[in-house]
Amino acid sequence: MEEAVQDAVLALAGDGAAPRLVLDDARLTTVFALSAVARCVAAYGEEATMERLERIRALVDRP
Incomplete structure (x- = not known):
């Protein structure tokens, strides 16, 4: 599970090369x-x- 989360986070951060993108x-x-x-x-x-x-x-869906 930790590797899957790590992979998703790194994908969000860009291509994995340094420097990392700043997350919005x-x-x-x-x-x-x-x-x-x-x-x-x-x-x-x-x-x-x-x-x-x-x-x-x-x-959350409640009015």
Whole structure:
């Protein structure tokens, strides 16, 4: 799981060559989201993480 997150973060940062691109707010938010989901999967497993994400989505979708 950590390698998949690392690969996604490096892809967002550019081609992997130095110097790295500075992440804008949207990319930084994506990096934090990937990290949070990876930690949830490691702690709770995929199914429980999906249930938690559905509850969060339901709260966010409220008017």
